[in-house]
Amino acid sequence: MKEKILSCFLICFSLLSYAQEIDETQEKKYVEEDKNKISVVTGLSYIHNIFGLLYQDKVFRLRPNDAFYTEFFLRYRWLDVSFSFAPKLTRINNDDPEKGKSKYFNVGFTFFLSPKLRQYVYFSEVKGLYFQDTKEFMRLIYDEDYNEEGYLQFPDAKYKSFKGETSYLWLGNKTDYRSFNNMTYKPLKDVFIVSTGLFYQYNILSDLNKTIYQGEIFSESADDSPSKDFRIALRSGGGVQKKIGGNWYTIVEAYPELYYSKLIGEDFHEFNVGLYSNARMGYDNGKWFFGGGFQLNWINSSNENFYSTTQWLFRVGVGFRFNSPTFVNRNFDRIDHILK
Template sequence: MTLKNTITVLTLLSGIFYAKCQTDTALVTSYRDKVMIRLNLDTNLEKYIISEKGTDDSKMELSINNKTKTSVSIDYRVISATLSFSPKFIPGNNEDDLKGKSSYTDLSFRFFPKRFIQTLYYKKVKGFYLENMKDFIPDWKETDAYLQFPDLKVLSFGGTTSYVLNKNFSAKSIYTHSEWQKKSSGSWVPYLDYDISFFTNTINEVKNKEIQYKIGGNMGYFYNWIIRDKVNVAPYLSLGIGGQFSSSRQENEKKENEQFVTLKMEGGLHVGYNSDRFLFGGRISFNTYTYQKSGETVENNNLYGLIYIGYRFAPPKVVKNTYDKIQKKIPVL
């Protein structure tokens, strides 16, 4: 496998909810004006499951040959930059010969205007393989090559608009580590999710394309349990229902339009340690949605895992002065 270096610049734009650096209130400590360097180890597992209604005999499990990535992040105020790569020595990072090559790109922007959380994202996934080979070839062995779909690509643009009902709950303490919630608190969070996805594939020189539009309403509950001032455990779970509209075409054939009702479930758990300078922890989350299509059940599952360790410090004067000059011209920063 060739070592890949991917530079991703994430901009996290926040409303000025706590304006001063490390301003203590009764419930929250802010680290907005501290520089944070963070080392991350993370992975994304993307899978599509297609099965006929009422039977698993013809179920297809299409997965990506994802890599465990190591990344270094630098955060200051609303700016975050990340350099990531996939080391060969990590188990599972050198199986291209068996599973084919896959690529996964994920770029997201998150805003925090008061109690709203606005997320926008772009995701590109290419290169899948048939994970359940034994269901189709009983004498298949794990040392044999998997059936591969190198041209299957999914390109998505979307977002979520959320509202935190409890004003004493700090979403930033979980998402960006730019705050620390001092007392345990939870909140119901209703949110709307929406996206457009483009599926393309080429089989035997025949091109297939499908466009999906999805929108859904969800209700989730988040809880941030603070243990001995510096340790937090933050689980969450949400359920939702929505609609999907798809348009597909194979080469020059007539376009087919379909509508579906979708069900969605999302959840996760974050465990972390925080001090004014050091922080570390881990996070695992899942996202799954399903719908019925022409007698088949289609599921899309995503599993994300992260381990991180970080360090905060006061910004060098040249960094602070440069940012302040830019902020005068762009007040939202």
């Protein structure tokens, strides 16, 4: 009887090992085939963004008028590019005339320096801002009885942000983590990752000379020096990827952070804590895919608007994969051989 039970255990263990070997073989086959495919995603994002302007030891909120913009992701092998803007043809923004018009442009790159070291670089620019705290600002200049409606507009104002993050995967590797980046990678299995990252950001606010208020245009000839600030944050946390059925999946990430921010040229800086989190759910059958996600960046700060930060963002997208041209594969094979 004992021999029969032992035999059953051996058979079951062999079947489980064989099944796992098949799964690993299929995964390696897909990864190898994916090297010769191009993934493209187009999507739509709604972003709630606030910038800060320090005046007389008080921070006033600057907002872009546009909330929606289109996003595009393109990936081929290790080249992962994203860019976004708000094209006029889409007409998805119902601009408020009292707040002026805003324009977005973003571009970013993601790549792995090694199987466990991930690098992210990003540039964004917003042109055209308005003063959300116009009434409070006017009362500071005049008196508390000021009660005029309307917003101060800065049509030429530019807010440029240079961002980067270097992350090390303590648990997991390049193959496990790649689908966490964006929808261009197909989730292949259940994954749990743990990482630590150093986030850094440099911002420039400029061209505030021209102002529009209640239909009148005001221009200052005086030198308008840009406002500059930087932020450094140390993030540590983890993420979970779960396959649901055959092609459905969900991804959740959370990274508590310690950060330091400084307004350059001013005696204004801050140490604090925060949380960066990201969640996404989607469908991917290997050829085409779609999904939606939510991103939250919370900072425990009484002066939360003195630097640039995205409080929350929601995005949806759809994409597909197609075979890349032979000459592209051939040239990238040479580059991969050199990098090895």
